Amino acid sequence: MEQIFTCTVCPFGCELHVDLSGDEPVVTGHACARGKKYGVAEATNPVRTVTSTVLIDGISELHPNLKLLPVKVDKPIPKAMMFDGMRIIKTLKVAPPVKAGDIVYKDFLIPGVNLVAGRNI
């Protein structure tokens, strides 16, 4: 069975055709090696970089008016887990100061994946 995806590794957006019926996945339509890899991943285990915001608990000295800290997962998580991730994120609060890259939530859904801060507060 052939699956069709729009490649997202670069802005070009190749249309990838991935066939998983054989022993090895067969990808066509890609323009680069990264695209081929992406096609296989999309067909077998699609992952996404979830980003959101977390409430700032207190007042940031750097940005006194800032209410929310942008956060992201430091490694992509399975696409199917995006909403589970959002449910956790909604319960979180962080107290300043926090540096960009600091871990806001360790082992986020998956051991070894962390939710990290996106800017200094």
Next chain:
Amino acid sequence: MDKLIVIGGGPAGLAAAASAVDAGVSPEDILLLERDDSLGGILNQCIHAGFGLHIFSEELTGPEYASRYIDRLHEREIPYVTDAMVLSLNADRELTYVSPKDGFIRLKASAVVIATGCRERTRGQIMIPGTRPAGIFTAGSAQRFVNMENKMPGKRAVILGSGDIGLIMARRLTLEGAKVECVAELMNYCGGLARNVAQCLNDFDIPLLLSHTVTDILGKSRVEGVKISQVDENRRPIPATEKIVPCDTLLLSVGLIPENELAREAGVVIDPVTGGAVVDQYNQTTAEGIFACGNALQVHDLVDNVTLEAEAAGAAAARYALSGTKTVNYVATTPGDNVRYIVPHKIDLGGSGDVKLSFRVTSTIRGCDTVIKSGSKELRRIRKRVVTPGEMESATVKISDIDAPVSVSIEERA
């Protein structure tokens, strides 16, 4: 010496200021003015990942991308003022600005870089008929409510226009628990990047209705629904296709307009197609010593390109501030077949090295060549698999090869 003034502390202004220092202007002779309460511009509310793939080969979020350039500003100890709004600018590079901290300030600049970004097109400009209730947002203002104010604009949304911010907001609202009914796009192609269609719409089964538009807004106090109709090849609604989509929110992602009120005031000639200033390859406008870059010059798809353009503008502004005017020998650039516009609009043949031409095409064409000519002489022919109006194209040419006006066209391959 008078200060080199950068207007705007978003990605363009940050890169221009750092680049001006790297080109030899001492930091204390630079001043960056930012109207918001912190540096970073619109990137601060663009919390999604996908920035910086070209420059950093990694997927950064907007705030992360901004941080890298804010760090450069701090490393170089470049002075800046936040909450600072420039009120006036004239052709002699005299400007006034206000800020709660500094009060009312009048300055004469050695050079000015306009990096004021762009604003969103509104309902009024695209003339959507109907009532005038609450619940109609430009995608960017909805993004600010969600990502900066922690407030949701609505529970059930229709998005008009497939610009990138609209697509990004479709995903963001969905992840935050709202229902996005559909994205309607007047044109028969998507205005945003293909990757955003994949990750923001397809992932959540949000339909993208090409050749559709909103033909009526319903609801007196708050939006209660919109009418959506298919449009014909002349983009006129087909009445028989009209259907009502109940919703409480309409988001508009129908285009961006470069902010050039200051440039106009300074007498800078504006290109009616781009909405930005007419510039040469150094991004100098028609007003001497006033440079423009980023979305104020032309609306970009990728922030990486904003940064590169701004670095060039910053360096050129620095050279101007340090050594002043030079005689110039301009040739024009003209859009040829299937090309809407080219930036820069003119090339100074007195320069050296390469010139990067940025342009947009008029329609989607598969299997084509970008052909660059100087007069009748073909300078370059670049094979393209596909070009689309939604994605900016660029190509470089050697100045030494140019001896007549330069044209760029897209030729379909037989």
Next chain:
Amino acid sequence: MSYDQRYSGKIYDVAVIGAGITGSMTAYKLAKYKLSVIVLEKGSDIASGATKANSAIVHAGFDAVPGTLKGKLNADGCRQIKEISEKLNVHYDNCGSLVCAFGEADERHLDLLYSRGIANGVEGMRIIRGEEIFELEPQLSRECTSALFAPTAGIVCPWGLCIAVCEAAAVNGTDFLFSYEAKKVEQRGGYLEINSDDTPIRARYIVNASGLGADLLVENDIFPDGEEEPLRLNPRRGEYMLLDTSEGGIAKHTLFVCPSEKGKGILVSPTVHGNVIVGPNAHEVEYRDNTTTTPEGIDEISAGARRLIPDINLRASITEFAGVRPTPMTKAKDFVIKASKRFPKLLHAAGIDSPGLACGPAVADYIVGKLGEMGLPLRPNPDFSDSRPPSPCFKAMSDEEKAAAIRENPAFGRIICRCETVTEAEIVDAITRPVGARDLDGVKRRVRAGMGRCQGGFCSPRVTAILSRLLHKDMYDITKKGEGSEILSRPDDRD
């Protein structure tokens, strides 16, 4: 705070229903007397009905048939608006108007208008021909053969005018109650009782200036002179386009075509804020609140505008809107200002359609006179102050004034609306003034934040946040124009 405690315990001398041009001006004129007055408004703010969406024109007074109320009151109203605007610092411009004739039939009509104008007391009118027309109006269609020039005509900010006089009234003790829809009037011994969902307001006299709803307050109660049937109002919608200030200057005067049965036709006019207004058409609509704009309507007014100014750039439209006017279904098509048949101390002011704005102050004088005849004691108030607190306008300040203002209050240095250069200090002032703004549209009408080319795209989140802070309300409870028009929508899983 529940308003019934504050207002319902009292018997007012006069309750004015409606805070449009007629109600606002009536409140202002009544404030000069020793009277307790309350203004009851259905909308969330002053001027939120027909007064909000019209041409913003101060007609000179040559349209109306001499002898009608419109004929009697227009020229006086026009003169008074100029005075009041100067006194209370309202955006007004005495730009003059031209009625443009295209051919002989139109020219005969100009003569008629001229003679009406003379009879109505309009000063300084002239019929001009040839090059003089184009010297006054270089962009005007060359098809124009002659024009009636009326130098006393002007343009005004309609809500600015109403807000100014209401503030002046408030300073002198007038009460204002918003989001109060007067639904019923009953006689109670020595006073009248108005009700809106069991929230009674008591007053000895009532002025019904409720615009589009005037004939519905008391059923079958208004009998215009010479009519057998009670008055019925017909909602007539007019659509408009507002062009960016970049187009300012394309029309220097208010430009009319010759009027027809349906109205004064589609005009092109400068506005006091430097924009250009185009419209209106005139179509009867089923519902009184039908302020929708339509593609056909926009095409119609576009064509009308091009007839006057062929080169007008309609792509510079920053917004389209529609207003509904209360057209009286009578032979005279005149204002109907008459005492109620049922309640002797209720005065109706109904069918105040165009030129209702220009007539406003004179209509109010007429109303006050009528109330006097009905027995309202009109003793001058010796403490009356014909003023309102100054409203700072940063954009209009000189550089030195700007510098001083920011030194005094740093919030003048924070620009919230970029398009119109509106500072945080001005927005705070708009909210904290007497009869201050309570919602986004209220701020927009008072200081123009959100009125410019980006139409609030940039400033509306910031203005919402300021409203939330000053009104001590959650951002989710801030509205565009009163309850039901919340800007945001609180998710079910959040507080």
